[in-house]
Amino acid sequence: MRLFALFGDPVAHSLSxxxxxxxxxxxxxxxxxxxxxxKDGDTLIDKFxxxxxxxxxxxxxxxxxAAMQADVKSEFVLKVGAANTLVQxxxxxxxxxxxxxxxxxxxxxxxxxxxxxxxxxxxxxxxxAHALKDSGADVSVLNRSKSRLASFETDFRTFTWESFEFGxxxxxxxxxxxxxxxxxxxxxxxxxxxxxxxxRYAFDVIYGKETPFLQMAKSLNIPNKDGADMLLFQAVLAFxxxxxNTLKESSIINSMRxxxxxxx
Numbered sequence: 001m002r003l004f005a006l007f008g009d010p011v012a013h014s015l016s017x018x019x020x021x022x023x024x025x026x027x028x029x030x031x032x033x034x035x036x037x038x039k040d041g042d043t044l045i046d047k048f049x050x051x052x053x054x055x056x057x058x059x060x061x062x063x064x065x066a067a068m069q070a071d072v073k074s075e076f077v078l079k080v081g082a083a084n085t086l087v088q089x090x091x092x093x094x095x096x097x098x099x100x101x102x103x104x105x106x107x108x109x110x111x112x113x114x115x116x117x118x119x120x121x122x123x124x125x126x127x128x129a130h131a132l133k134d135s136g137a138d139v140s141v142l143n144r145s146k147s148r149l150a151s152f153e154t155d156f157r158t159f160t161w162e163s164f165e166f167g168x169x170x171x172x173x174x175x176x177x178x179x180x181x182x183x184x185x186x187x188x189x190x191x192x193x194x195x196x197x198x199x200r201y202a203f204d205v206i207y208g209k210e211t212p213f214l215q216m217a218k219s220l221n222i223p224n225k226d227g228a229d230m231l232l233f234q235a236v237l238a239f240x241x242x243x244x245n246t247l248k249e250s251s252i253i254n255s256m257r258x259x260x261x262x263x264x
Contacts (some may be wrong), residue, residue, distance in 0.1 A: 002031035002261060003052060004213030004242060007044060007066075008059030008183070011035040015208070016057055019235045019256040026255035027247065029042055041065035045093060048086060053093055054085045055242040060177065073098075080130050081151065082123030085238040096241055099124055100131035101207075102234030106225065110171060110201045117169040117195055118156075119186040119213075120176035121148035122254030128175060129156055142187060164191055172196055174204045174218075179211030191227070196220050207231050232256055 006016045042061040059064040063082040071092040079085045083095035111147035118129050119145035129139045140157040141248045149158040178186040204219035207227035217224040
């Protein structure tokens with residue numbers, strides 16, 4: 001039986017085990033998927049090996065560490081320095097990033113997105129910013145502190161809360177954890193409200209909760225989505241990587257969608 005895990009801090013809220021176990025059961029595959037609360041990212045690969053995992057997903061705050069510690073990295077992981085999927089192959093651990101393609105699928109119905117404001121400067125922000133840039137969008141990144149913006153400055157316009165320049169954005173994207181376990185906004189209201197007011201869409205990577213960010217977008221009649229579809233599509237892609245991309249994607253999607261409807 002193959003064993004898979006989700007590493008992160010926090011992980012108790014995550015639906016990933018439900019999605020992956022549902023797919024394993026529906027497709028008749030021998031395996032199990034667990035959560036693992038990991039405080040010290042430096043121990044990630046050691047824990048992976050000690051648990052005898054065939055694969056793992058990585059969530060905040062360990063995506064950069066996962067990319068650094070893997071033996072082999074996909075081209076996109078090399079570019080962004082962040083991985084959310086690890087796979088054991090031939091005694092080596094391979095790193096992939098399914099956040100980016102999963103996100104692009106999740107916003108596929110947002111038409112003509114040319115200018116994007118990304119809130120936050122973590123591993124998820126970097127992956128999604130590059131995915132958007134690769135798709136042809138003009139991306140700006142806003143973060144509270146300047147130090148976290150260093151890895152963005154070569155490829156994107158960057159702003160701190162103090163230096164932000166207002167403009168019209170097609171999409172405002174929250175990649176921070178603001179609103180996950182609290183009622184905080186990802187940026188001051190005096191910045192966020194005008195930015196959303198002139199936007200066409202809003203997206204929050206947090207799922208299963210109407211965050212203050214999404215509440216503000218809704219109050220301004222801005223079409224918006226939470227991160228449920230991104231979670232679904234990144235999970236589908238990761239699951240198929242666990243099995244060397246040999247599975248029928250539509251079957252994975254159907255089994256995982258059913259898991260969303262189960263009571264939490």
